[in-house]
Amino acid sequence: MLPARARLTRRPEFASTIRRGRRAGRSRLVVHLDLTRPGGVPEHVSPRAGFVVSKAVGNAVVRHRVTRRLRHLVADRLETLPPGAALVVRALPPAGTASSAELGADLDSALRAARRPRNRNGTRRSEPAQDGPR
RNA sequence: CGAGUCGGUCGGGCGGCCGCGUCGGGAACCGGGUUCCGAUCCGGGGCCCGUCGAGGAAAGUCCGGACUCCACAGGGCAGGGUGGUUGCCAACGGCAACCCGGGGCGACCCGCGGGACAGUGCCACAGAGAACAGACCGCCUCCGAUCCCCGGAUCGGCGGUGAGGGUGAAACGGUGGUGUAAGAGACCACCAGCACCCCGGGUGACCGGGGUGGCUCGGUAAACCCCACCCGGAGCAAGGUCGAGAGGCCGCACACGCGUGCGGCUGCGCAGGCGUUCGAGGGCUGCCCGCCCGAGCCUGCGGGUGGACCGCUGGAGCCUGCCGGCGACGGCAGGCCGAGAUGGAUGGUCGCCGAACGGUGCACCGUGAGGUGCCCGGGAACAGGAUCCGGCUUACAGACCGGCUCGUCCG
Numbered sequence: 317m318l319p320a321r322a323r324l325t326r327r328p329e330f331a332s333t334i335r336r337g338r339r340a341g342r343s344r345l346v347v348h349l350d351l352t353r354p355g356g357v358p359e360h361v362s363p364r365a366g367f368v369v370s371k372a373v374g375n376a377v378v379r380h381r382v383t384r385r386l387r388h389l390v391a392d393r394l395e396t397l398p399p400g401a402a403l404v405v406r407a408l409p410p411a412g413t414a415s416s417a418e419l420g421a422d423l424d425s426a427l428r429a430a431r432r433p434r435n436r437n438g439t440r441r442s443e444p445a446q447d448g449p450r
Numbered sequence: 451c452g453a454g455u456c457g458g459u460c461g462g463g464c465g466g467c468c469g470c471g472u473c474g475g476g477a478a479c480c481g482g483g484u485u486c487c488g489a490u491c492c493g494g495g496g497c498c499c500g501u502c503g504a505g506g507a508a509a510g511u512c513c514g515g516a517c518u519c520c521a522c523a524g525g526g527c528a529g530g531g532u533g534g535u536u537g538c539c540a541a542c543g544g545c546a547a548c549c550c551g552g553g554g555c556g557a558c559c560c561g562c563g564g565g566a567c568a569g570u571g572c573c574a575c576a577g578a579g580a581a582c583a584g585a586c587c588g589c590c591u592c593c594g595a596u597c598c599c600c601g602g603a604u605c606g607g608c609g610g611u612g613a614g615g616g617u618g619a620a621a622c623g624g625u626g627g628u629g630u631a632a633g634a635g636a637c638c639a640c641c642a643g644c645a646c647c648c649c650g651g652g653u654g655a656c657c658g659g660g661g662u663g664g665c666u667c668g669g670u671a672a673a674c675c676c677c678a679c680c681c682g683g684a685g686c687a688a689g690g691u692c693g694a695g696a697g698g699c700c701g702c703a704c705a706c707g708c709g710u711g712c713g714g715c716u717g718c719g720c721a722g723g724c725g726u727u728c729g730a731g732g733g734c735u736g737c738c739c740g741c742c743c744g745a746g747c748c749u750g751c752g753g754g755u756g757g758a759c760c761g762c763u764g765g766a767g768c769c770u771g772c773c774g775g776c777g778a779c780g781g782c783a784g785g786c787c788g789a790g791a792u793g794g795a796u797g798g799u800c801g802c803c804g805a806a807c808g809g810u811g812c813a814c815c816g817u818g819a820g821g822u823g824c825c826c827g828g829g830a831a832c833a834g835g836a837u838c839c840g841g842c843u844u845a846c847a848g849a850c851c852g853g854c855u856c857g858u859c860c861g
Contacts, residue, residue, distance in 0.1 A: 325793060366793060376509090377833055381797095388469070388798045416798070 322394060324366030324402060333366070333402040340429035342422035344411040345386070348404040349397075349430040363397035365390050366404050374412040382407050385416045389423050396427075 324330060337350030367386055369379045386405055397403065411419060 323793075327793080330793075368793085375833075380834070383793095384797055391469075391798095 322362055322364050322391075324364050324404065329364075329402065330366055330368070330404060333404045334406075337402065337404065338430045340426040342426045344408055344414050344419060344422045345426065346406040346408065347423070347426040347430050348406070349427070350402040351398060351400075351431075362399060363394055363401040363403065365394065365402075368404060368406040369411075370407075372409050373407050374409075378412045382411050382419075385419055386411075386423070389416065389420050393423070393427065 324333070333350045334348045337348035340347045340349075367383050367390075369383050369386075371379070373379050373382055386407065390403070390405060405423070414422075
């Protein structure tokens, strides 16, 4: 568990971050990063993060292991995010068998892509290979 | 020593660095209240120290309870569950012991184990015939024809026959005899089985013995059904406390007015339909009868809040000893406290040790299959709480301990 002030806890927060944040997909995970603070949220709060690990990743043991690994990886990188940012990391099925080093590489790469200002005229939005239902 | 069987315990260990949640304590800080100020009081987040922090199945959610809310006026009909006996248990569809049937040399294992003379249904394929069945071959008497060695053979027909062949999971008891044209429980003896009666044993399921009877009367109830017993509904998103809120009304302040702010009360607005002792709508497990409550209820559109806390973990609890009991279990005494998260903690990472397994490696033992030790590689099963217990079922790499049985060898 992250420190309480660094956690996303409510469903609307997850929904708005996924809907409005910049998305960057890699083979094992997808990152949604929302840097635009919506009205009402003070700008002095620390960056916050949440995780989405669906049943497609594996059974409860696998899902919890993936969540814990991602949590530790994100905790190390949380200070690099601007204040007030909201981050949602969504695990994809290959994450269930990946090592922490592999997950960390994907996370770093995706975070760099999400923080880079998008000036490519919206063409060639890098979609993750698989983003099926569920 | 080998083979087997039953039961129990455990289910990776150690360390470095970084990190999380609960509870308790501590020093300071911030905010509020009070005050002239401070102390005291209330609240808050971070820091430091200590404490505890997943499983034998936490799983499947299949049973049973505790707990919470609703109901408690009954009767009938439906519906669901259980099914040898006696016990244990809070309860159970669970557990123990025993009985019966089957398997095993044995320890032991397996069995949704009431009723098929209350009724209804079904019994594939094969087979001539499958439920008060059935003449395909065969057997037998009689009649007719043909042939010849005059008594038989062959063919055909009216009949008899369920003993033999063949089919099948199953063919209407088995063996021996009497009997007959050939045969048949047609009759007889014994055996098996069925029904009833008597005696003895057992709390009981049932067991042992004896007698009588008619001669044999299939299976299936996880088919309907019958019998006996049991069963209110929903579930911790149960349920409760506090707060917030749109709209409405009132008061106060500002304002000419529209309106804005604050406080109090109520807890949304609009449209349509039904209804107020001629009763809408509820409740009593489903339906019917009956009974009770009863002034609101239903539909559509629009809007608001959608937060915190309690429930929440000390319990049919765990360990040890003694006593009772074949046992499940019960009683007594002493000791112990072992998770309470809520986008959900109990971890991440690195190093060492390490079982299974693999090796064309080395040494030793053995005639041999092979075994033992060392070395190298290899790296740990199934799986994670979400109100809590008792069970069941399913998944599972391996390690250890004990009881018992059979076989072999030695004494």
